[in-house]
Amino acid sequence: MTVPPTVLVADDDRSIRTVLTQALGRSGYQVRATGHAQTLWRWVEEGEGDLVITDVMMPDDNGLDLLPRIRRVRPALRVVVMSAQSTLTTAVKAAQRGAFEYLPKPFDLKDLLTVVDRALAAPAPIADLAAEPRDGEEKLPLIGRSPAMQEIYRTIARLTTTDLTVMIVGESGTGKELVARALHDYGRRRAAPFVAINMAAIPRDLIESELFGHERGSFTGAHNRTQGRFEQAAGGTLFLDEIGDMPAEAQTRLLRVLQEGEFTSVGGRAVVRANVRIVAATHRDLRAAIKAGTFREDLFYRLNVVPLRLPPLREREEDIPLLARHFLDRARESGLPAKALDAGAVYTLRRHAWPGNVRELENLMRRLAVLLPDDTITAEAVAAELSERPAPLAAESGADGPPALSASVEGYVRTLLAAGLPAQDIYDRVLGEVERPLIRLTLAATRGNQIKAAAMLGLNRNTLRKKIRDLEIPVVRGAG
Numbered sequence: 482m483t484v485p486p487t488v489l490v491a492d493d494d495r496s497i498r499t500v501l502t503q504a505l506g507r508s509g510y511q512v513r514a515t516g517h518a519q520t521l522w523r524w525v526e527e528g529e530g531d532l533v534i535t536d537v538m539m540p541d542d543n544g545l546d547l548l549p550r551i552r553r554v555r556p557a558l559r560v561v562v563m564s565a566q567s568t569l570t571t572a573v574k575a576a577q578r579g580a581f582e583y584l585p586k587p588f589d590l591k592d593l594l595t596v597v598d599r600a601l602a603a604p605a606p607i608a609d610l611a612a613e614p615r616d617g618e619e620k621l622p623l624i625g626r627s628p629a630m631q632e633i634y635r636t637i638a639r640l641t642t643t644d645l646t647v648m649i650v651g652e653s654g655t656g657k658e659l660v661a662r663a664l665h666d667y668g669r670r671r672a673a674p675f676v677a678i679n680m681a682a683i684p685r686d687l688i689e690s691e692l693f694g695h696e697r698g699s700f701t702g703a704h705n706r707t708q709g710r711f712e713q714a715a716g717g718t719l720f721l722d723e724i725g726d727m728p729a730e731a732q733t734r735l736l737r738v739l740q741e742g743e744f745t746s747v748g749g750r751a752v753v754r755a756n757v758r759i760v761a762a763t764h765r766d767l768r769a770a771i772k773a774g775t776f777r778e779d780l781f782y783r784l785n786v787v788p789l790r791l792p793p794l795r796e797r798e799e800d801i802p803l804l805a806r807h808f809l810d811r812a813r814e815s816g817l818p819a820k821a822l823d824a825g826a827v828y829t830l831r832r833h834a835w836p837g838n839v840r841e842l843e844n845l846m847r848r849l850a851v852l853l854p855d856d857t858i859t860a861e862a863v864a865a866e867l868s869e870r871p872a873p874l875a876a877e878s879g880a881d882g883p884p885a886l887s888a889s890v891e892g893y894v895r896t897l898l899a900a901g902l903p904a905q906d907i908y909d910r911v912l913g914e915v916e917r918p919l920i921r922l923t924l925a926a927t928r929g930n931q932i933k934a935a936a937m938l939g940l941n942r943n944t945l946r947k948k949i950r951d952l953e954i955p956v957v958r959g960a961g
């Protein structure tokens with residue numbers, strides 16, 4: 482008979498110790514629990530336990546500070562860190578100090594048990610005391626404690642020890658650039674430059690020379706040899722912002738560089754090795770762009786190694802008060818008068834749909850800090866400022882129910898137009914996008930009965946038949 486593994490639990494909250502002891506016990510583990518970091522340390526030194534689950538803030542010591550010590554004396558002992566501090570810094574420190582996993586509190590017991598099983602099954606970690614990140618209680622780069630942000634922190638933390646390519650997607654103003662910076666600032670290339678290039682902001686025909694540099698005289702106006710962003714970012718991170726707006730030829734060139742790991746400047750001969758970590762971002766739906774033929778699928782797969790989705794602010798409403806106060810603090814630091822939010826103001830802020838996401842909130846708080854004579858911001862003040870601006874299109878708010886069709890069409894058409902590809906059939910393409918699902922789903926609902934489908938659609942039977950043929954819609958009888 483094999484001895485069941487022993488889990489060491491350290492948390493100063495007795496109820497957590499009890500819950501964990503019971504749950505782990507039921508799963509067949511032996512458990513030793515303590516409320517003190519020092520006791521945990523003694524057990525570890527004495528060679529006890531096969532796995533550690535520790536809190537961060539304990540009365541006598543900090544679980545994160547124990548981590549390097551544990552790794553030194555028992556490199557194979559896995560440590561799971563749980564914390565109610567749930568900031569990016571905690572997640573990053575836990576990852577970089579070698580924690581096996583980091584669980585923000587509160588967590589599901591089921592998740593914890595999965596992590597425990599995984600930790601005990603994983604091969605012994607290689608001792609790799611990677612350089613510590615910038616230390617101290619520095620200002621947090623990212624604010625928010627919603628589950629969605631926790632997930633982002635965990636991903637960023639995991640990525641600090643790799644050079645993997647990251648694709649950040651999210652609506653405008655959700656913090657894509659901030660996340661790209663955090664990936665760099667906490668990553669192992671942080672000593673080298675972070676260089677950003679925005680595909681939407683540079684004239685299309687200059688993008689390649691911006692990326693790869695150009696030789697003197699290689700095109701009209703190229704008076705001097707210039708370094709491209711790839712070269713400027715050598716050793717560091719290259720942030721390809723608004724990648725969905727990249728023109729087709731530049732996409733092809735970029736793909737080749739990523740495949741071959743080297744490039745030549747525009748008009749140049751010398752081959753330069755690319756040494757950058759790529760982080761890309763877009764607010765566009767790249768899968769739709771691929772379908773529409775405006776984004777290369779192979780480039781997409783090159784870039785989408787680690788996808789990171791930043792949720793719109795309306796999906797993380799609980800972060801709004803934190804962010805609002807953060808922006809008021811920032812306004813005060815920049816010399817504006819201090820302001821507080823009353824409960825009504827917080828409520829009103831939470832109710833807003835924020836089509837402009839965090840950027841919209843940031844601008845609003847700044848405006849209120851500048852304009853408002855009173856020290857306290859009320860619901861009325863917020864509402865008045867919010868209604869000053871053109872109301873967001875109802876279609877775009879997406880707050881109550883699915884986004885309106887017109888908004889999807891608008892996004893689709895914009896993607897088509899922005900790609901600047903020669904297209905002579907936009908009208909038919911767009912109508913096809915609408916008609917195809919409309920007819921396909923109606924047919925599915927009538928189990929392929931075209932007479933019923935035509936009636937439901939209010940179309941003549943022959944018209945429906947013709948559309949099915951033209952749009953190449955498969956008709957499956959009896960399906961549905």
Ligand SMILES: Nc1ncnc2c1ncn2[C@@H]1O[C@H](COP(=O)(O)OP(=O)(O)OP(=O)(O)O)[C@@H](O)[C@H]1O
Nearest residue numbers: 623624625652653654655656657658659764839840
């Ligand atoms: N979680 C956050 N905590 C603090 N500030 C944030 C956060 N998210 C975004 N911001 C702030 O909101 C503003 C918009 O963020 P950012 O520029 O990163 O968004 P974006 O997704 O790149 O937007 P766009 O698609 O329009 O370029 C910035 O001033 C940024 O500092």
Ligand SMILES: [Mg+2]
Nearest residue numbers: 654657658722
């Ligand atoms: Mg941006």
